[in-house]
Amino acid sequence: xxxxxxxxxTLRFLKARKKDGFLNxxxxxSFIGISLGVAVLIIxxxxxxxxxxxxxxxxxxxxxxxTVKSYDENGINQNKLKNNNLKLISNDIIFSNSGxxxxxxxxxxxxxxxxxxxSNDFSKLTIIKNQKFxxxxxxxxxxxxxxxxxxxxxxxLKIGDKIxxxxxxxxxxxxxxxxxxxxxxxxxxFNSGLADFDxxxxxxxxxxxxxxxxxxxxxxxxxxxxxxPNNIETQKQIVQEIFDQEFIYTWADMxxxxxxxxxxxxxxxxxxxSLIIIVAAFNIISGLTIxxxxxxxxxxxxxxxxxxxxxxxxIFFLIGLLIGTSATLFGIFLGVTFSLYIENLRQFLxxxxxxxxxxxxxxxxxxxxxxxxxxxxxxxxxxxxLITIIVSIFPAFKAAKLDPIKALKYE
Numbered sequence: 001x002x003x004x005x006x007x008x009x010t011l012r013f014l015k016a017r018k019k020d021g022f023l024n025x026x027x028x029x030s031f032i033g034i035s036l037g038v039a040v041l042i043i044x045x046x047x048x049x050x051x052x053x054x055x056x057x058x059x060x061x062x063x064x065x066x067t068v069k070s071y072d073e074n075g076i077n078q079n080k081l082k083n084n085n086l087k088l089i090s091n092d093i094i095f096s097n098s099g100x101x102x103x104x105x106x107x108x109x110x111x112x113x114x115x116x117x118x119s120n121d122f123s124k125l126t127i128i129k130n131q132k133f134x135x136x137x138x139x140x141x142x143x144x145x146x147x148x149x150x151x152x153x154x155x156x157l158k159i160g161d162k163i164x165x166x167x168x169x170x171x172x173x174x175x176x177x178x179x180x181x182x183x184x185x186x187x188x189x190f191n192s193g194l195a196d197f198d199x200x201x202x203x204x205x206x207x208x209x210x211x212x213x214x215x216x217x218x219x220x221x222x223x224x225x226x227x228x229p230n231n232i233e234t235q236k237q238i239v240q241e242i243f244d245q246e247f248i249y250t251w252a253d254m255x256x257x258x259x260x261x262x263x264x265x266x267x268x269x270x271x272x273x274s275l276i277i278i279v280a281a282f283n284i285i286s287g288l289t290i291x292x293x294x295x296x297x298x299x300x301x302x303x304x305x306x307x308x309x310x311x312x313x314x315i316f317f318l319i320g321l322l323i324g325t326s327a328t329l330f331g332i333f334l335g336v337t338f339s340l341y342i343e344n345l346r347q348f349l350x351x352x353x354x355x356x357x358x359x360x361x362x363x364x365x366x367x368x369x370x371x372x373x374x375x376x377x378x379x380x381x382x383x384x385x386l387i388t389i390i391v392s393i394f395p396a397f398k399a400a401k402l403d404p405i406k407a408l409k410y411e
Contacts, residue, residue: 002314002318003311005307005311006311006314006315006318007318009302009315010315010318010319010322013291013295013298013315013316013319014319014322026283026286026287026290027287027323029280029283030280030281030283030284030287030323030324030327031323031326031327031330032280032327033276033277033279033280033281033283033327034277034280034281034323034324034327034328034331034384034388035327035328035330035331035334036276036280036331036334037273037274037276037277037279037280037331037384038277038327038328038331038332038334038335038380038381038384039331039332039334039335039338040273040276040335041270041273041274041276041277041335041380042331042332042335042336042338042339042372042376042377042380043335043338043339043342044269044273045266045269045270045373045376045380046335046339046342046370046371046372046373046376047339047342047368047369047370048262048265048266048269049370049371049372049373049376050368050369050370050371051262051369052259052262052266053369053371054369055258055262056230058192058193058194059194059251059255060126060229060251061126061127061130061192062126062127062192062194062197063251063254064096064223064224064225064251065224065225065226065229065232065235065250065251066223066224066226066232066235066236066239066248066249066250066251067221067222067223067224067248067249067250068221068222068223068224068239068243068246068247068248069221069222069246069247069248069249070218070219070221070245070246070247071245071246071247072218072245072246073218074218075217075218075219075220076218076220076221076222076243076246077243080242080243081093081222083242085238085241085242086224086238086239086242089226089227089228089235089238089239090224090225090226090227091225091226091227092121092124092224092225093222093223093224093225094117094118094121094124094222094223094225095118095121095206095220095221095222095223096115096116096117096121096206096220096221096222096223097115097116097206097209097210097213097215097219097220097221098113098114098115098116098209098221099113099114099167099168099209099212099213099215100112100113100114100168101114101165101166101167101168101212101213102165102166103151103155103163103164103165103202104163104164104165104166104181105155105156105157105163105164108155110151110154110155111200112151112165112200112201112202113200113201113202114165114201114202114203114204114209114212115201115202115203115204115209116203116204116205116206116207116208116209116210117140117203117205117206118205118206118207119139119140119141119205120139121206122137122138122139122140122146122203123137123138123139124225125203126225127190127192128188128190130190130191130192132149132190132191133188133189133190133191134159134188134189134190135159135186135187135188135189136187136188137188140187140203140204140205141187141205142205142207142208143182143183143184143185143208144184144185144187144188144204144205145163145165145184145185145186145187145202145203145204146186146187146188146189146190146202146203146204147186147188147189147190147202147203148189148190148191148192148197148198148199148200148201148202149189149190149191149198150195150198150199151198151199151200151202152186152189154199157186157189158186158189159186159187159188159189160185160186161185161186162183162184162185162186163183163184163186164181164182164183164184165181165182165183165184165212166179166180166181167179167180167181167182167212167213168213169212169213169214180212182208182212184204190203206220222243224239229251232250232251232252233252236248236250274383277383277384277387278387280327281324281387281388281390281391282391284320284323284324284388284391284392285391285392285394285395287323288316288319288320288392288395288396289395289398291316291319291395292316292395292398292399292402295399296402299312299399299402299404300402300404301404303402303404304404309400309401310400312396312399312400312402313396313397313399313400314396315396315399316392316395316396316399317389317392317393317396319392320388320389320391320392320395320396321385321388321389321392323388324384324385324387324388324389324392325385325388327384328381328384328385328388331384332377332380332381335377336372336377339370339372340370340372342368342370343367343368343370346367346368
């Protein structure tokens with residue numbers, strides 16, 4: 001427990017006098033350094049969390065949440081689709097297939113991945129419900145194709161244009177095997193927000209795709225769209241138990257390396273930015289050491305009137321803790337405020353200095369993402385206060401070891 005005497009002496013020592021001007025400067029810099037370190041950590045973590053969330057939303061908005069691929073020669077057992085557990089976790093369950101083809105447009109050729117969906121399943125896709133989607137949403141005819149926004153730019157295509165696709169599967173003729181070619185009409189253009197998808201994937205009718213590549217119906221995949229795609233591992237286990245003989249993979253499995261890299265980057269940024277707090281906290285050691293030196297006479301008097309060493313330790317420990325805690329709280333306020341209004345700040349700086357911050361054509365996000373995570377803030381606060389506690393220990397014990405006789409000898 002902290003006694004009233006210890007509290008009063010702590011507050012008295014915190015009040016600066018004119019002759020302690022240099023000590024004031026050190027304390028102010030310690031406060032500012034810790035506050036800025038905490039604030040920057042919160043802002044960076046919030047932006048990285050926001051970017052990760054936006055990226056996940058775009059990926060699960062374009063890809064199926066869980067895909068079931070059959071190893072059985074008879075294909076996926078459709079009786080399993082009636083399973084109650086599957087119905088509880090899923091919104092939509094549709095069949096699809098995919099293959100690689102080459103687009104021929106004028107003198108340009110480009111490799112592309114074709115995904116096939118049934119005409120009545122096309123409108124169920126999340127990407128079709130996107131506000132940036134252009135063209136026919138209701139169905140996908142046998143000669144229709146839906147292409148990405150980036151692909152339409154690179155090949156100068158618009159709705160109504162016709163393109164030719166060439167399949168790797170060939171037709172046997174009297175002169176040998178010839179690759180299949182088929183002309184499609186662009187009936188819609190989608191925009192997933194990710195250039196890799198928009199430039200390399202196109203959607204066509206499932207029956208047309210099977211015929212174009214020579215696939216059989218039993219080779220079709222099952223795409224499962226979940227009610228809660230974020231809780232992916234638990235739901236993957238449920239699907240795996242239902243389709244125990246099939247190969248199961250999720251959106252997280254397909255992008256594991258990407259999210260692993262983001263996690264490593266976030267952890268490295270946390271460590272690097274934590275050094276700001278550590279450097280600022282070392283100023284507390286300097287400030288408390290100088291304070292001990294300046295208060296040598298006061299400490300000697302306190303000891304001579306019976307104040308215990310542990311009370312001296314508490315007093316100087318409290319001074320360092322109060323500086324660090326108040327700086328951490330102020331840093332949290334700054335960090336949360338900036339995180340909430342970071343998009344407004346970006347727009348203000350962009351318009352004031354006529355510069356492009358976080359350009360949409362590079363990051364494919366219309367605004368700077370920010371997601372405040374209370375757990376991250378708590379972790380940052382604990383780390384900051386722990387660092388403050390550690391650096392306050394040495395000066396506090398140094399003050400307690402002061403010999404009052406030597407300290408008052410030359411007074």
